[in-house]
Amino acid sequence: MSLADKKKLLEALLASEIGTTALRFLELLVDKKRYDLFTFAAAVYGRLLAEKSGTAKAVVRTARPLSADARKTLAASLKTFAGKDIELDVKEDPELIGGVTVKIGDWVLDSSLRGQLRRMRESFYHHGN
């Protein structure tokens, strides 16, 4: 597949979905053969965006649905932790079994049952070497 074909395909698929700047950026990646850096660029973009908006995004995973009250207290306590306004992104994840995990930037707060079980297993490992 030639570079020109790739660019045509990009335009055909995405021209109606995303802005011209974003499309030009993708084409630049194709031109310079740096498309493997896309995930990296996306991650850096996300961080820059958060910095600019002055808020931090907290990815919250819970085993059960959160009540509105619980959301408020969570957002308030996370604000004191991060020192920024918090934008909550709550999703349910039954795999956690119980409890909650919060991810803000690089930091992960894990108080889920799954995490506790994993740590317990690790403590057995290290005990017996």
Next chain:
Amino acid sequence: MAIRPEEITAVIKTQIEGFSGTTELKEEGSVLQVGDGIARVYGLENAMAGELLELPNGVMGMVLNLEKENVGCVLFGSDSLVKEGDPVRRTGRIAQVPVGDALIGRVVDALGRPVDGKGPIKTTKFRGIDIVAPGVMQRSPVNEPLQTGVKAIDAMIPIGRGQRELIIGDRQTGKTAIAIDTIINQKNQPNRPICIYVAVGQKQSTVAAVVQTLQDAGAMDYTIVVSAGASEPAPMLYVAPYSGCAMGEEFLWQGKHVLVIYDDLSKHAAAYRQLSLLLRRPPGREAYPGDVFYLHSRLLERACKLSKELGGGSLTALPVIETQANDVSAFIPTNVISITDGQIYLESNLFYSGVRPAVNVGLSVSRVGGAAQTKMMKQVAGRLRLDMAQFNALAAFAQFGSELDASSQKQLARGERLVEILKQGQYVPLAVEKQVLSIFAGTNGFVDDVPTADVRRFETELFAFASARHAATMKELIEKKAIDDAMKAKLEALIQEFKAQFK
């Protein structure tokens, strides 16, 4: 032994009761790219160089590259278990290995995990694998000998405890054999050093054979084998020498003596080159990265002789380098030659012409070992070195088939016999007093009239004769550690008495 389920339940119960870890706060990044034993991780802004990372499926990683937006790490495990987007957690620990007495007699991998099937290693002590070497004030000059048990080396290229002596030569010239002989010879040495044999990038069968040899010789009682085989990922080969060194340092700081053999550093450099290229560090000469000198210098600087105040322990390093077609001017050999305190140069020509160990005595040197040599050995070896040098010069000349005068003929004959005397079988290290006796006989002309083909038999029978009939003289030699006039007369009498009955 019967297994009692209730006991096991009780142990597990106490551990569960003691377990508290409701919430955990950790830094987590995600894998951007993975492959060829390395991974690039996004996030982990506070990661330290050399820190261990936890990846899914029990794979561990070690941070090598800290870049602006990502972290490059090497994986101690299969990269097929890790995929893009996987979470990566910091452990906050710098890479370390278990150390202590429990490791002695064991075969472990580069991370100190047992691979000999003898159960877990019961130790609670750990040491960082990559530490800074002791400084000037902590050291003292090398002053005790490390006997290899090989005549050619102990006499002419003496090694001291705390020295770094390179063993260099082509493949199949007996480099490992010298290393193994040295380990075996430590068995009956005073203040016996603990030996650590680090196998880097070798065939598992070779390592198994080495372990078997050591076991048969009873040398595993004071030896640790660190094995990073050819089939293991490059990061394991890269850390293995540092791990071995860390295990030795534990004993060093206890005031004990340690001998570490790195077999071999050429493969270590190749593994590091692989990692560096995959981490996109710029290649330099022979495609090695710019810091390949530092790679070996920081490892070998950790060999040292500690000052009296710090216990006087020592860590002797015997790195091994394999050359290609006797080319010592390649990149890695020149680097390691310049770092070490001397080299034992093995030659394939000599090996094939039957001179074994195939030590080239002209090119081999020891820059500091002379200070540690025992007095008696110094007394006989000075003459030996001179005789050998004259012989080598003359032998080259004599090749033209020119007529030689009587004195030159005599020198040639002497040299030929000395070469015979310096020959030695594999895995039969000799005690110092025997070495001295044998070299004394050679340099004082007692073997000049023995046919060259019989010199080795002469030597063996001389040893048997000396220990059977003159045990007292040999004992005195060991105790005096020097040859004064009285001792010289005794030795001469001993050899003459033996010669009278030698056929």
